[in-house]
Amino acid sequence: MDVSFEASLPLEVSMKLEAPRKLPNIMEVSDYAEDIYLYLREMEVKFKLNVDYMKNQPDTIENLRVLLLNWLVVEGQLLELQNETLHLAVNYFNRYLSLEPVSPETLQLLGIAALRLATKFEEAYPLRIIQLIHHRAGQYTKKQISEMECRMLQVLAFHLALPTINQFLTQYFLHQQQPNPHVESLAMFLGELCLVDTVTYLKYLPSVTAGAAFHLALYTVTGKSWPESLVQKTGYTLETLKPCLMDLHWTYFSASQHAVYSIPEKYRKPMYHGVAHIPPPETLNLE
Known part of the structure:
Protein backbone atom coordinates (compact mmCIF):
# COMPACT_ATOMS: atom_id res chain seq x y z
CA MET A 1 0.00 0.00 0.00
CA ASP A 2 1.43 3.30 -1.06
CA VAL A 3 1.13 5.79 1.72
CA SER A 4 3.47 8.38 0.29
CA PHE A 5 2.39 11.98 0.11
CA GLU A 6 2.37 11.70 -3.68
CA ALA A 7 -0.41 9.09 -3.49
CA SER A 8 -2.68 11.34 -1.50
CA LEU A 9 -5.73 12.87 -3.11
CA PRO A 10 -4.74 16.06 -4.92
CA LEU A 11 -5.92 19.03 -2.98
CA GLU A 12 -5.52 22.63 -3.97
CA VAL A 13 -5.41 24.69 -0.88
CA SER A 14 -4.95 28.41 -1.10
CA MET A 15 -4.00 29.74 2.30
CA LYS A 16 -3.42 33.38 3.01
CA LEU A 17 -0.97 33.83 5.83
CA GLU A 18 -1.71 36.82 8.00
CA ALA A 19 0.75 38.64 10.18
CA PRO A 20 0.29 37.77 13.84
CA ARG A 21 -2.16 40.13 15.47
CA LYS A 22 -0.48 42.38 18.00
CA LEU A 23 -2.16 41.96 21.34
CA PRO A 24 -3.06 45.18 23.13
CA ASN A 25 -1.08 46.27 26.15
CA ILE A 26 -3.50 45.90 29.04
CA MET A 27 -2.06 49.09 30.55
CA GLU A 28 -3.32 50.99 27.47
CA VAL A 29 -6.80 49.45 27.26
CA SER A 30 -9.16 52.23 28.32
CA ASP A 31 -11.43 49.85 30.25
CA TYR A 32 -8.56 48.92 32.56
CA ALA A 33 -5.88 51.61 32.35
CA GLU A 34 -7.43 54.06 34.79
CA ASP A 35 -8.18 51.38 37.40
CA ILE A 36 -4.65 49.99 37.14
CA TYR A 37 -3.15 53.46 37.48
CA LEU A 38 -5.24 54.23 40.58
CA TYR A 39 -4.29 50.87 42.08
CA LEU A 40 -0.59 51.61 41.56
CA ARG A 41 -1.02 54.99 43.23
CA GLU A 42 -2.64 53.28 46.24
CA MET A 43 0.12 50.67 46.43
CA GLU A 44 2.95 53.20 46.31
CA VAL A 45 1.47 54.95 49.34
CA LYS A 46 0.90 51.70 51.22
CA PHE A 47 4.46 50.46 50.73
CA LYS A 48 6.34 53.77 50.94
CA LEU A 49 9.57 53.46 52.93
CA ASN A 50 10.64 55.98 55.53
CA VAL A 51 13.77 58.01 54.83
CA ASP A 52 15.40 56.49 57.94
CA TYR A 53 14.61 52.93 56.86
CA MET A 54 18.19 51.83 57.62
CA LYS A 55 18.42 53.29 61.11
CA ASN A 56 18.74 49.83 62.69
CA GLN A 57 21.49 48.68 60.33
CA PRO A 58 25.24 48.86 61.08
CA ASP A 59 26.91 52.11 60.02
CA THR A 60 28.97 50.33 57.36
CA ILE A 61 25.90 49.07 55.50
CA GLU A 62 25.21 52.33 53.63
CA ASN A 63 28.65 52.40 51.97
CA LEU A 64 28.37 48.71 51.14
CA ARG A 65 24.90 49.32 49.72
CA VAL A 66 26.39 51.77 47.18
CA LEU A 67 28.93 49.14 46.11
CA LEU A 68 26.17 46.59 45.78
CA LEU A 69 24.09 48.94 43.62
CA ASN A 70 27.08 49.31 41.31
CA TRP A 71 27.23 45.53 41.10
CA LEU A 72 23.48 45.25 40.38
CA VAL A 73 23.64 47.80 37.55
CA VAL A 74 26.66 46.09 35.96
CA GLU A 75 25.06 42.64 36.28
CA GLY A 76 21.86 43.97 34.78
CA GLN A 77 23.76 45.05 31.68
CA LEU A 78 25.81 41.87 31.37
CA LEU A 79 22.70 39.71 31.73
CA GLU A 80 20.66 42.03 29.46
CA LEU A 81 17.94 42.46 32.07
CA GLN A 82 14.96 44.75 31.75
CA ASN A 83 15.36 48.08 33.55
CA GLU A 84 12.26 47.21 35.57
CA THR A 85 14.10 44.15 36.95
CA LEU A 86 16.79 46.43 38.40
CA HIS A 87 14.20 48.74 39.97
CA LEU A 88 12.34 45.80 41.52
CA ALA A 89 15.56 44.26 42.86
CA VAL A 90 16.48 47.54 44.56
CA ASN A 91 12.93 47.80 45.94
CA TYR A 92 13.12 44.30 47.46
CA PHE A 93 16.59 44.99 48.81
CA ASN A 94 15.62 48.29 50.45
CA ARG A 95 12.42 46.90 51.96
CA TYR A 96 14.30 43.96 53.43
CA LEU A 97 16.83 46.32 55.01
CA SER A 98 13.96 48.28 56.55
CA LEU A 99 12.63 45.16 58.27
CA GLU A 100 15.59 42.93 59.15
CA PRO A 101 19.10 43.59 60.50
CA VAL A 102 21.75 42.46 58.03
CA SER A 103 25.44 41.85 58.63
CA PRO A 104 27.95 43.30 56.15
CA GLU A 105 29.03 39.75 55.32
CA THR A 106 25.60 38.80 53.99
CA LEU A 107 24.78 42.00 52.11
CA GLN A 108 25.88 40.72 48.71
CA LEU A 109 23.96 37.49 49.29
CA LEU A 110 20.89 39.63 49.93
CA GLY A 111 21.51 41.52 46.68
CA ILE A 112 21.84 38.27 44.73
CA ALA A 113 18.58 36.98 46.20
CA ALA A 114 16.80 40.25 45.35
CA LEU A 115 18.08 40.13 41.77
CA ARG A 116 16.98 36.51 41.34
CA LEU A 117 13.50 37.21 42.70
CA ALA A 118 13.11 40.26 40.46
CA THR A 119 14.28 38.19 37.49
CA LYS A 120 11.75 35.45 38.20
CA PHE A 121 9.01 38.04 38.55
CA GLU A 122 9.80 40.29 35.58
CA GLU A 123 11.83 38.53 32.90
CA ALA A 124 10.24 36.52 30.09
CA TYR A 125 12.94 33.82 30.16
CA PRO A 126 14.23 33.74 33.73
CA LEU A 127 15.76 30.25 33.91
CA ARG A 128 18.84 31.01 31.79
CA ILE A 129 19.41 34.26 33.67
CA ILE A 130 18.98 32.57 37.06
CA GLN A 131 21.65 30.04 36.08
CA LEU A 132 24.02 32.81 35.00
CA ILE A 133 23.46 34.71 38.25
CA HIS A 134 24.29 31.54 40.18
CA HIS A 135 27.52 31.07 38.21
CA ARG A 136 28.51 34.67 38.97
CA ALA A 137 27.58 34.52 42.65
CA GLY A 138 31.12 33.96 43.84
CA GLN A 139 31.51 32.36 47.23
CA TYR A 140 27.83 31.61 47.83
CA THR A 141 26.40 28.15 47.29
CA LYS A 142 23.11 27.41 45.57
CA LYS A 143 21.70 26.35 48.94
CA GLN A 144 22.68 29.65 50.59
CA ILE A 145 21.12 31.66 47.77
CA SER A 146 17.89 29.65 47.82
CA GLU A 147 17.60 29.99 51.58
CA MET A 148 18.08 33.77 51.35
CA GLU A 149 15.43 33.96 48.62
CA CYS A 150 12.98 32.10 50.85
CA ARG A 151 13.84 34.33 53.78
CA MET A 152 13.35 37.45 51.66
CA LEU A 153 9.95 36.24 50.47
CA GLN A 154 8.88 35.68 54.06
CA VAL A 155 10.13 39.08 55.26
CA LEU A 156 8.47 40.86 52.31
CA ALA A 157 5.29 38.82 52.88
CA PHE A 158 5.39 37.87 49.19
CA HIS A 159 4.61 41.45 48.10
CA LEU A 160 6.61 41.56 44.87
CA ALA A 161 4.31 43.41 42.45
CA LEU A 162 5.01 46.94 43.60
CA PRO A 163 5.09 50.16 41.55
CA THR A 164 8.48 51.63 40.67
Whole structure:
Protein backbone atom coordinates (compact mmCIF):
# COMPACT_ATOMS: atom_id res chain seq x y z
CA MET A 1 0.00 0.00 0.00
CA ASP A 2 1.43 3.30 -1.06
CA VAL A 3 1.13 5.79 1.72
CA SER A 4 3.47 8.38 0.29
CA PHE A 5 2.39 11.98 0.11
CA GLU A 6 2.37 11.70 -3.68
CA ALA A 7 -0.41 9.09 -3.49
CA SER A 8 -2.68 11.34 -1.50
CA LEU A 9 -5.73 12.87 -3.11
CA PRO A 10 -4.74 16.06 -4.92
CA LEU A 11 -5.92 19.03 -2.98
CA GLU A 12 -5.52 22.63 -3.97
CA VAL A 13 -5.41 24.69 -0.88
CA SER A 14 -4.95 28.41 -1.10
CA MET A 15 -4.00 29.74 2.30
CA LYS A 16 -3.42 33.38 3.01
CA LEU A 17 -0.97 33.83 5.83
CA GLU A 18 -1.71 36.82 8.00
CA ALA A 19 0.75 38.64 10.18
CA PRO A 20 0.29 37.77 13.84
CA ARG A 21 -2.16 40.13 15.47
CA LYS A 22 -0.48 42.38 18.00
CA LEU A 23 -2.16 41.96 21.34
CA PRO A 24 -3.06 45.18 23.13
CA ASN A 25 -1.08 46.27 26.15
CA ILE A 26 -3.50 45.90 29.04
CA MET A 27 -2.06 49.09 30.55
CA GLU A 28 -3.32 50.99 27.47
CA VAL A 29 -6.80 49.45 27.26
CA SER A 30 -9.16 52.23 28.32
CA ASP A 31 -11.43 49.85 30.25
CA TYR A 32 -8.56 48.92 32.56
CA ALA A 33 -5.88 51.61 32.35
CA GLU A 34 -7.43 54.06 34.79
CA ASP A 35 -8.18 51.38 37.40
CA ILE A 36 -4.65 49.99 37.14
CA TYR A 37 -3.15 53.46 37.48
CA LEU A 38 -5.24 54.23 40.58
CA TYR A 39 -4.29 50.87 42.08
CA LEU A 40 -0.59 51.61 41.56
CA ARG A 41 -1.02 54.99 43.23
CA GLU A 42 -2.64 53.28 46.24
CA MET A 43 0.12 50.67 46.43
CA GLU A 44 2.95 53.20 46.31
CA VAL A 45 1.47 54.95 49.34
CA LYS A 46 0.90 51.70 51.22
CA PHE A 47 4.46 50.46 50.73
CA LYS A 48 6.34 53.77 50.94
CA LEU A 49 9.57 53.46 52.93
CA ASN A 50 10.64 55.98 55.53
CA VAL A 51 13.77 58.01 54.83
CA ASP A 52 15.40 56.49 57.94
CA TYR A 53 14.61 52.93 56.86
CA MET A 54 18.19 51.83 57.62
CA LYS A 55 18.42 53.29 61.11
CA ASN A 56 18.74 49.83 62.69
CA GLN A 57 21.49 48.68 60.33
CA PRO A 58 25.24 48.86 61.08
CA ASP A 59 26.91 52.11 60.02
CA THR A 60 28.97 50.33 57.36
CA ILE A 61 25.90 49.07 55.50
CA GLU A 62 25.21 52.33 53.63
CA ASN A 63 28.65 52.40 51.97
CA LEU A 64 28.37 48.71 51.14
CA ARG A 65 24.90 49.32 49.72
CA VAL A 66 26.39 51.77 47.18
CA LEU A 67 28.93 49.14 46.11
CA LEU A 68 26.17 46.59 45.78
CA LEU A 69 24.09 48.94 43.62
CA ASN A 70 27.08 49.31 41.31
CA TRP A 71 27.23 45.53 41.10
CA LEU A 72 23.48 45.25 40.38
CA VAL A 73 23.64 47.80 37.55
CA VAL A 74 26.66 46.09 35.96
CA GLU A 75 25.06 42.64 36.28
CA GLY A 76 21.86 43.97 34.78
CA GLN A 77 23.76 45.05 31.68
CA LEU A 78 25.81 41.87 31.37
CA LEU A 79 22.70 39.71 31.73
CA GLU A 80 20.66 42.03 29.46
CA LEU A 81 17.94 42.46 32.07
CA GLN A 82 14.96 44.75 31.75
CA ASN A 83 15.36 48.08 33.55
CA GLU A 84 12.26 47.21 35.57
CA THR A 85 14.10 44.15 36.95
CA LEU A 86 16.79 46.43 38.40
CA HIS A 87 14.20 48.74 39.97
CA LEU A 88 12.34 45.80 41.52
CA ALA A 89 15.56 44.26 42.86
CA VAL A 90 16.48 47.54 44.56
CA ASN A 91 12.93 47.80 45.94
CA TYR A 92 13.12 44.30 47.46
CA PHE A 93 16.59 44.99 48.81
CA ASN A 94 15.62 48.29 50.45
CA ARG A 95 12.42 46.90 51.96
CA TYR A 96 14.30 43.96 53.43
CA LEU A 97 16.83 46.32 55.01
CA SER A 98 13.96 48.28 56.55
CA LEU A 99 12.63 45.16 58.27
CA GLU A 100 15.59 42.93 59.15
CA PRO A 101 19.10 43.59 60.50
CA VAL A 102 21.75 42.46 58.03
CA SER A 103 25.44 41.85 58.63
CA PRO A 104 27.95 43.30 56.15
CA GLU A 105 29.03 39.75 55.32
CA THR A 106 25.60 38.80 53.99
CA LEU A 107 24.78 42.00 52.11
CA GLN A 108 25.88 40.72 48.71
CA LEU A 109 23.96 37.49 49.29
CA LEU A 110 20.89 39.63 49.93
CA GLY A 111 21.51 41.52 46.68
CA ILE A 112 21.84 38.27 44.73
CA ALA A 113 18.58 36.98 46.20
CA ALA A 114 16.80 40.25 45.35
CA LEU A 115 18.08 40.13 41.77
CA ARG A 116 16.98 36.51 41.34
CA LEU A 117 13.50 37.21 42.70
CA ALA A 118 13.11 40.26 40.46
CA THR A 119 14.28 38.19 37.49
CA LYS A 120 11.75 35.45 38.20
CA PHE A 121 9.01 38.04 38.55
CA GLU A 122 9.80 40.29 35.58
CA GLU A 123 11.83 38.53 32.90
CA ALA A 124 10.24 36.52 30.09
CA TYR A 125 12.94 33.82 30.16
CA PRO A 126 14.23 33.74 33.73
CA LEU A 127 15.76 30.25 33.91
CA ARG A 128 18.84 31.01 31.79
CA ILE A 129 19.41 34.26 33.67
CA ILE A 130 18.98 32.57 37.06
CA GLN A 131 21.65 30.04 36.08
CA LEU A 132 24.02 32.81 35.00
CA ILE A 133 23.46 34.71 38.25
CA HIS A 134 24.29 31.54 40.18
CA HIS A 135 27.52 31.07 38.21
CA ARG A 136 28.51 34.67 38.97
CA ALA A 137 27.58 34.52 42.65
CA GLY A 138 31.12 33.96 43.84
CA GLN A 139 31.51 32.36 47.23
CA TYR A 140 27.83 31.61 47.83
CA THR A 141 26.40 28.15 47.29
CA LYS A 142 23.11 27.41 45.57
CA LYS A 143 21.70 26.35 48.94
CA GLN A 144 22.68 29.65 50.59
CA ILE A 145 21.12 31.66 47.77
CA SER A 146 17.89 29.65 47.82
CA GLU A 147 17.60 29.99 51.58
CA MET A 148 18.08 33.77 51.35
CA GLU A 149 15.43 33.96 48.62
CA CYS A 150 12.98 32.10 50.85
CA ARG A 151 13.84 34.33 53.78
CA MET A 152 13.35 37.45 51.66
CA LEU A 153 9.95 36.24 50.47
CA GLN A 154 8.88 35.68 54.06
CA VAL A 155 10.13 39.08 55.26
CA LEU A 156 8.47 40.86 52.31
CA ALA A 157 5.29 38.82 52.88
CA PHE A 158 5.39 37.87 49.19
CA HIS A 159 4.61 41.45 48.10
CA LEU A 160 6.61 41.56 44.87
CA ALA A 161 4.31 43.41 42.45
CA LEU A 162 5.01 46.94 43.60
CA PRO A 163 5.09 50.16 41.55
CA THR A 164 8.48 51.63 40.67
CA ILE A 165 9.79 54.85 39.16
CA ASN A 166 10.47 52.94 35.96
CA GLN A 167 6.94 51.55 35.78
CA PHE A 168 5.32 54.98 36.02
CA LEU A 169 7.74 56.30 33.41
CA THR A 170 7.41 53.56 30.82
CA GLN A 171 3.73 52.71 31.18
CA TYR A 172 2.28 56.18 31.68
CA PHE A 173 4.38 59.32 31.46
CA LEU A 174 6.46 58.53 28.37
CA HIS A 175 3.29 57.68 26.43
CA GLN A 176 2.06 61.27 26.74
CA GLN A 177 4.26 62.55 23.91
CA GLN A 178 5.42 61.65 20.43
CA PRO A 179 8.12 58.95 20.66
CA ASN A 180 11.48 60.54 21.39
CA PRO A 181 14.24 58.05 22.25
CA HIS A 182 16.45 60.73 23.80
CA VAL A 183 13.70 61.87 26.17
CA GLU A 184 12.91 58.27 27.07
CA SER A 185 16.52 57.29 27.76
CA LEU A 186 17.29 60.49 29.68
CA ALA A 187 14.19 60.03 31.86
CA MET A 188 15.25 56.45 32.64
CA PHE A 189 18.79 57.64 33.40
CA LEU A 190 17.49 60.22 35.88
CA GLY A 191 15.15 57.64 37.40
CA GLU A 192 18.02 55.24 38.03
CA LEU A 193 20.14 57.95 39.65
CA CYS A 194 17.34 58.35 42.21
CA LEU A 195 17.71 54.72 43.32
CA VAL A 196 20.97 55.54 45.06
CA ASP A 197 20.23 58.59 47.20
CA THR A 198 17.51 57.21 49.43
CA VAL A 199 17.82 60.05 51.94
CA THR A 200 16.73 62.48 49.22
CA TYR A 201 14.30 60.48 47.12
CA LEU A 202 12.42 58.33 49.62
CA LYS A 203 10.71 61.57 50.64
CA TYR A 204 8.80 61.30 47.37
CA LEU A 205 6.43 58.71 45.98
CA PRO A 206 7.72 56.84 42.90
CA SER A 207 5.08 58.54 40.74
CA VAL A 208 6.33 61.98 41.83
CA THR A 209 9.96 61.09 41.14
CA ALA A 210 8.98 59.60 37.78
CA GLY A 211 7.05 62.77 36.95
CA ALA A 212 10.06 64.92 37.83
CA ALA A 213 12.36 62.71 35.75
CA PHE A 214 10.01 62.91 32.77
CA HIS A 215 9.64 66.69 32.97
CA LEU A 216 13.36 67.30 33.38
CA ALA A 217 14.19 64.98 30.45
CA LEU A 218 11.48 66.52 28.26
CA TYR A 219 12.60 70.06 29.07
CA THR A 220 16.30 69.25 28.60
CA VAL A 221 15.85 67.62 25.19
CA THR A 222 12.94 69.55 23.66
CA GLY A 223 12.41 72.67 25.78
CA LYS A 224 8.82 71.55 26.43
CA SER A 225 7.17 71.38 29.83
CA TRP A 226 4.93 69.09 31.88
CA PRO A 227 1.92 68.54 29.59
CA GLU A 228 -1.64 69.43 30.52
CA SER A 229 -2.66 65.84 29.74
CA LEU A 230 -0.54 64.66 32.68
CA VAL A 231 -1.95 67.34 34.96
CA GLN A 232 -5.39 65.93 34.18
CA LYS A 233 -4.30 62.30 34.53
CA THR A 234 -2.16 62.52 37.67
CA GLY A 235 -3.33 65.63 39.47
CA TYR A 236 0.33 66.68 39.61
CA THR A 237 1.23 70.21 38.56
CA LEU A 238 4.72 71.64 38.20
CA GLU A 239 4.20 73.19 41.62
CA THR A 240 3.54 69.70 43.01
CA LEU A 241 6.70 68.36 41.38
CA LYS A 242 8.87 71.38 42.21
CA PRO A 243 10.64 70.06 45.37
CA CYS A 244 11.56 66.79 43.65
CA LEU A 245 12.54 68.64 40.47
CA MET A 246 14.93 70.85 42.42
CA ASP A 247 16.58 67.82 44.01
CA LEU A 248 16.74 65.95 40.71
CA HIS A 249 18.23 68.95 38.91
CA TRP A 250 21.07 68.94 41.43
CA THR A 251 21.51 65.17 41.08
CA TYR A 252 21.72 65.61 37.31
CA PHE A 253 24.40 68.28 37.67
CA SER A 254 26.51 65.97 39.84
CA ALA A 255 25.88 62.79 37.80
CA SER A 256 29.46 62.56 36.51
CA GLN A 257 30.68 62.27 40.11
CA HIS A 258 27.89 59.90 41.10
CA ALA A 259 28.72 57.28 43.72
CA VAL A 260 27.23 54.55 41.55
CA TYR A 261 29.50 55.23 38.57
CA SER A 262 28.02 52.34 36.59
CA ILE A 263 24.77 54.27 35.97
CA PRO A 264 26.37 57.14 33.96
CA GLU A 265 28.57 54.56 32.21
CA LYS A 266 25.48 52.60 31.21
CA TYR A 267 23.72 55.64 29.76
CA ARG A 268 26.76 56.80 27.79
CA LYS A 269 26.33 53.77 25.55
CA PRO A 270 24.76 53.99 22.06
CA MET A 271 21.82 51.76 22.99
CA TYR A 272 20.73 54.58 25.34
CA HIS A 273 21.66 57.27 22.79
CA GLY A 274 24.54 58.50 24.94
CA VAL A 275 22.18 60.60 27.05
CA ALA A 276 24.59 60.73 30.00
CA HIS A 277 26.64 63.10 27.81
CA ILE A 278 23.74 65.57 27.55
CA PRO A 279 24.44 68.51 29.90
CA PRO A 280 21.69 69.54 32.31
CA PRO A 281 19.90 72.84 31.73
CA GLU A 282 21.28 75.75 33.72
CA THR A 283 17.82 76.66 34.97
CA LEU A 284 14.47 74.90 35.26
CA ASN A 285 11.18 75.92 33.74
CA LEU A 286 8.76 75.68 36.65
CA GLU A 287 5.87 77.60 35.14
